[in-house]
Amino acid sequence: MTYKNTSFTRLFLILSLFGILLNSCKEKTVSVFDEADAIINSIVVPTFPDKVFDIIEYGAISDGETNNSEAIKRAIESCHQAGGGTVLIPAGKFLTGPIHLKSNVNLHLEEGAEVLFSKNKADYLPVVHTSYEGVELMNYSPLIYAYKQKNIAITGKGTFNGQADKTNWWPWCGAERYGHIEGEPQQRDDHNLPRLRKMNENAVPYTERIFGAGHQLRPAFFQPFGCENVLAQGVTFTNAPFWVMHPIKSTNVTVDGVTVSSHGPNNDGCDPEYSKNVHIKNCVFDTGDDCIAIKSGRNDEGRRVNIPSENIVVEDCEMKDGHGGVVMGSEISAGVRNVFVRNCRMDSPELDRAIRIKTNTLRGGFVENVYVKNIQVGQVKEAVLKINTYYGIYDNQEGEHIPSIKNIYLEDIEVENGGKYGILIQGREENPVKNVTLKNVHIKGAATPMLVENSEPINFEDTTINGNKY
Template sequence: MKFYNIAILFVSCFVACINGRSQGLTRTEKRDEILKNIVPPKLSPNTFRLTDFGARGDSMTNCKPAFDKAIAACKKKGGGRIMVPSGIYIVNGPIHMVSNTAIDLAKGAKLVFGTNPDHYLPAVPTSWEGTFLYNYSPLIYAYQAENIAITGEGTIDGNGKEGFAKWYDLQKPDQQLSREMNHSGVPVSQRQFGKGHYLRPQLIQFFECKNILVEGVTIQNSPFWTVHFLKSENIIARKVKFNAFNKNNDGFDPEYSRNILIEDIDFNNADDNVAVKAGRDQEGRLTAIPSENIIIRNSRFKGLHGLVIGSEMSAGVQNVFVENCTYGGYCKRGIYLKSNPDRGGFIRDIYVNDVTFGEVEDAVFITSFYHGEGKGYETDIRNVYLDNVKFTTATNAGLVIQGYPTKKVSNIQFSNIKIDSCGTAISFTNAEQVIFSNVVIGKEITVPSAANHTPSH
């Protein structure tokens, strides 16, 4: 069903459904129950100055040994905060965080990571586009840690443009190999990448961690995904600024993770601002840990897409709340839910409330057939509620739903939606139980004009 350049006003009597009631709770009650389980990490009062361990913020000295020593001192003391004074600190290799440790970057402090790939070996357990494997270490990496934080007003510069980001054009064989290993169930210990391979590492990754805080810092120039929460929980990301323009420079990628609050963020990414993921294909379905209980609020979207769910989401995604957000610049798509029949899993109980975008290509795009490929494992997409969502312009399409013939997208509810102008207003295929209440696409039609009657003689 398609409509071109028209105004639409639908009114539905399904008011109780639009309120998003689930399991007896309203949307706000459900959100508030989740918020009770998201608390800041308990950080040690011990403090250590990085410069006391040999670091110099002179843009020349390699400060990797100083970070290693400072982290060892924190571990010995049972925890601590590593204070990084103003200056430019070269770090030729990864920072591996441990439990009860924080890195605090003073205003004017900048970490700039080196570009020699050998410095990021040996390979560590990680994940790449939804497949577990061993690869070059993320630049800042925490594995099986708790009570960890990255805070302050300083900057983390991955130096990706001069380093790992150049591998984008070389990655295809390794990307395909990782997917084949996923599909054939190769043991993770045998999925050895790193030296001789070209999978770019993430800038920051928390893997099997809990009680995490990322606050205040500016993050830029990532080699690949920027901040990856992997099999982690109880996470707060607040007042972060992104300037990340290399290929695949997503902002936040929660994967197999839960109880996450993302708020007051200034996004500026060449890729997705928030991309909620949950594993790829067979491995994701077997892992069966959904990404859930994620709240994104009071933030400014700018980049490729605002909120994305997928496409690696085979373990399922549920209970995602986007509230009181606006835009800091152009986004290609505002809300983008994507899967294909290789994935399986589910996307459900997604709430988007009080969100405003400017110009986009597509306003809301929900597809079960991403890239037009896949078979055998259709995704169940249902219970998506959008209320008070506005767009200035959608140059291509306003509202798009593309279900799958054998698994239709269902119970999608649009309430108080306004798109001032767009190309195609609505395009729905293989969708059912789509409900509208106060939806206007194009110029709103108000009082009908009077008949222009000329009496006959």
């Protein structure tokens, strides 16, 4: 095509050039984190009517010894029947069994309130529909539980104390350092995890997977199961039996300003599973296991359920002790996508990794579109970024499901002490890790800068490890 030297042609060329420049500017200014902002804006944060139901008025006694289960239950039921509002737990020590939330109820802890959960295992019966390490079952009730509810919250400046310790709940993990005595029942006994995992393989309906009394599988602390519009704000969790916050099959979950200070076995801070549109912000995680671990079912169960965890934003959080800062896996068989982590501080001699992806060929699953930006790492033990597709292989964790991991992006990361490895990637020859990018990442003090196996070449931009540019 030829152009004649006319005013119209000159105007056409000018407008075309302007369009090219405009599109170029848009490409430079639009960030993948605009998608994170869009996710946040789409999340419905529950609000509640201005009605208060004080548990004292329902007979609760703050002596730390009287079991207030019935008083709290009556307050929640009254609040729910009245169309919603706030169930108030005032300052003081209140002993209770499990708390079951209902729609449109905000359970609010005043500053100085401490909820002590009963050490009597029988208080957590009858069994409820719950989950253990990525497998659904009927088991002891979580300490705070909501099942298929809408618009629920736990808020305030008080403390939820699970009262788990080396004499209660923790010994069931089977580790001597958590109080287990050799010969006593524990979760790896044949009637516990082996039985549950065989039921998983055989697709036994969850209603027939009856555990609870006579079994040693610990309950989660706070578990919204199949819920919509969930808020946890301001509260502190301590002394958890097992995973601390476990939103499963839930949508629109906000965790804001929560402190988790719990160093028991499997004391993950927050484990979204089969969940969508999750916003975790302004939190402090000081945990006995992963700070945040995004999950989506174990093995055959995850593939049957087939609900990926997706659209998860983590920002402005502090990660202290823990196996990993932000982790995907290991129960990950339905996959994880669209994870955004920004403006976080990770620092502890007991923090093993900053960003971690863990799976194997029994789990399979996929992880894609993980974006990490503006992270300050003081020190980690093992690696800043660890991608491991051989997780647990010494426990016979090999199968036929090759994981897929791609589109992992780290930008503006400063690390003072990178631990054993700066970057550790162990993919699979059948499906190597794809499209890992490090931009403006600076790692100091790594004993070994990188160990990378079965991965496409890493994309480096303005990145240094131990002062060497990559």
